[in-house]
Amino acid sequence: MTTKKARKRAPAPRKPVTEPRERSGAYADFMAQAYTMELEAVQRYTEFAEQMEVHNNPEVAQLFRKLATIEGLHAKQILEEMGWSQAPGPAHAQQWEGGEPPESAPMSEVHYRMTPWHALELALDNELRAEKFFAAIAKSSRTPAEVRKLAAEMADEEAEHVRLVREWMKRVPRPDPDWNRDPDPPFLGD
Amino acid sequence: MNPTPLQSVSLALAGSGGAGVMTAGNMLLEAAALAGYYGLMTRTSGPQIRGGEAAAMLRLATFATDSQDDRFQVLAAIDWQNVGRFAAELPLGPDSVLVGDPAQGEAPEAFTRSGARFLPVPFKALAKSISGGWPNMVALGVLGGLLGLAPAALEGAVRKATRKGGEAMNAGIAAVRLGLAEAAKLEASFPLAAAPAAARRWLVTGNEAAGFGALQGGVRFVAAYPITPATELLEWMAPALTKVGGALVQAEDELASINMILGASYGGVPSLTATSGPGLALMTEALGLGVAAEVPIVVVDVMRTGPSTGIATKTEQADLNIALYGLHGDAPHVVVAPNSVADCLAATQWAVELAESLQLPAIVLSDQYFGQARAIVERPRSEPSAPSRLLAQPDTPDYKRYRVTESGVSPVAIPGARGITYTADGLEHNEKGTPSSQPADHLAQMEKRGRKLASADYAERWATVEGEGEFAVLTWGSCTGPVREAFERARRDGIKARLVSLRLLSPAQPDRLRDALRGVKRTLVVEQSFSGQFHRYLRAEYELPGEVHSLRRPGPLPFHPDEIHRKLLEWSRP
Amino acid sequence: MNAPAAASALSAQAFKSEVKPVWCPGCGDFSVLSAITKALSMLELRPENVAIVSGIGCSSRIPAYTSCYGFHGVHGRALPVATGLKVARPDLTVLATGGDGDGYSIGGNHFLHACRRNADITYVVMDNHVYGMTKGQPSPTTEPAWPSKLSPQGTGLREFHPLVIALAAGANFIARGFSGDPNGVARLIVQAIRHPGFSFVEVLSPCVTFRPDQRSWKEMARPAAVEATDDPARAARRLMTDDGFNIGVLYTGKRKPYAPTATGAAQQPSALEKGFEL
């Protein structure tokens, strides 16, 4: 994956769906949640990148860093769009079905011998969950109209990300069947 | 009979459970103190928890002493049940007397074969003649009478002990008076020479002195797991700490107690625990943690007879090896040893100061003899220590907890201080405290930890050095008292000798000892250990000039001045 | 919980240090680290007012990965260190952390006594039913039939039940979390820290290296069907019959925390000399 591709994935500034004066509290709440989701995704990808760095898997580490950068741009975009100078509140203010934000891959899903393909697979799952998440909000009758519209747009965006990641995966070699093989036993101590 | 006044008299009072010999012994010591004398009391007892035979052993003198004498002049017994088992601890001679109640049968052969005379006193019958009278109080009067103690001093001691006053006090005083009258009828007396000029004195045990020293040093947290003979130290500290704003926690075991004090000290509060050999053995892993993580702590080991559970109530100097070398890895730490009951205060306070200023564990090697001996001592001079832990300033840029410094001591952050948080670690680490297996980090930290010991100024406190001449005795701890007394006797024989009693056992001070022994041709090493642990330690760490002899034996019997005196005579002949 | 709240709350990220974990990617302990940092942020604490104490094991490496004051001691002794620290410094928020081997085997006695002593500390155990750090030996919570190099036929010993034991020994707060839900664990830790006395949070934290079979925990962990109880008898019945996968706060007691520190004005030690004077 080249930097050019990464840039291509970077989101173009979204045109606000509504004029500021029309925005309800629900709209801001929704954007705050979306922001937290992106921010947590950044942190998770960064953490994965660090784990891979510690475990001598620089290729995957780099990929996770790229993914983190992309999600970071999304987060920044939300701030800009809302005219927020800082995070709209602590991350823990948000509740997520299943415990974690949809774009954060479970921490158990990484392996020190994982390949870029695995990392993308993981990213794909994240995007799929995100798409589902926004689509559900867009469809829900309880969602205020202006949020519904925005959620639908975001669901479309995530669907586009799904497509992009799928494309991306085509250009990355599939892992060998024994990708996680390690002839040596673990080295532990203490 | 008008015997010459004596500078020192040793007496013992024995009896089985319920006789109250310890109570009477303590009162006699108190009375002697009130009369201006010095002295000390030790104790021995059978294996029973209650009701067993016991003996209070006192030495009263016109001079300060930590030593028992060669022989007891008086052994009084309320009864003789099993008292014979104490024969080894109660040496008598032909000049000694046995004072016993004829109604309780004859004195055991183990005592009479010394040639000691038997003097009958009907303790029980006399006590019965007073309402609420006790035989031990009659015995107190008899012993006081034999010593020629002022009745007022004896009565003062009774008054103090029966603080509530009333019947018990009146009966006690009446019994003491009866005893005094009885003593006047006996064909024996051991009058103490006039008491020295009155000075401010304390009546204190080594354990209490150590506890007080700890507080003076700044200790405000103690974790405790009971073990004889350290328990009284911990029990003394429990209410004392409450008064000075500290706290004591009873731990579930010694693994917990040592780790609790590490935690408390990490929090910035000078901390201590006290134990004996079995407990020290359990603590060694965590002592190593204190060394590596550089957390100041003090462990007082009140040594008892080992190995294993050994003889819990008796003394020995055989934890020296474990205290010096018992930690795994190269683990520089401090070991100090008091060399008198009163020195338990100064030595423990010093240990706290060293632990705090060098940020490491310090072990104090006291022993059962010091710990449980109650002594009349010159009031020790002691001022509270100034806090000596080198603290890091909040928000220090690029703070490194284990920074390699010239002295080896690095400023420590105390939780609560902002901008300098760190993790204390027992894993080898770099300067920041991050675990590291780099040879260079290991070497740098090793050298740093070692350098701390060399950076301190131990000044004159490293040893007690007395006398001069070509002959020297090297000793430590509770052997010091008998050696000093033997020296006194040798001096009267015209023998000149030097006494070196080490107080700082780790780090070793070879240069200082070399200076102290300059010109010495013969050295006698005196210790209470079967294998000669102290002798081996000296051989390993120091250059000893000339011929070296080892005088040693295991506990629990203390050395007597006579045997050391004889050795001095023997050796000083060309 | 005693430390003063920060003027402005710090993010969870601010409670992480520069030191990068040595854990195997995928290890449940990453989530617990994340949960602890989130909890401290939620409580609006500051790192310098929090101390995290541990023993030895993979999980016990946690303190240095935080920006709090840390103490990485010896194997099995985190609780006594934490107790000493809390008694000496009641102003600090003190957490003890570690593994099931560290806490229930070598440190088992301290676990019992920490529960009954009830000092105001929070104990987070990352239970992976194995000794990770020493390469896969059975721990007290390992299933009896689980084979390993050291016990090829399994231990044949019944598992230790930490929650039942904690209840019997007097713990004042008992909860179970699952590392698959770090935010849930964070909320449990918040409640644990807030609850006075000894709070015990057992976190099922899979070891991907030696217990890959623990992937199935994801399907098994579920929120406890009933609310926490303050009745020890009811809690005992619940805990005795639970299969080890009920997640949530299970018991909240009302015991007073242990606090032996003297109150009132402190005297100088010299005041004690009177006791020795004649």
Ligand SMILES: Cc1ncc(C[n+]2csc(CCOP(=O)(O)OP(=O)(O)O)c2C)c(N)n1
């Ligand atoms: C006194 C002592 N004994 C043994 C060890 C070796 N050791 C290190 S960690 C460990 C077990 C760790 O298991 P657990 O506490 O469950 O933690 P995990 O690694 O699984 O997180 C052992 C036995 C040690 N460090 N110290």
Ligand code: SF4
């Ligand atoms: S060995 Fe197991 S417990 Fe240890 S870090 Fe790896 S996954 Fe975690």
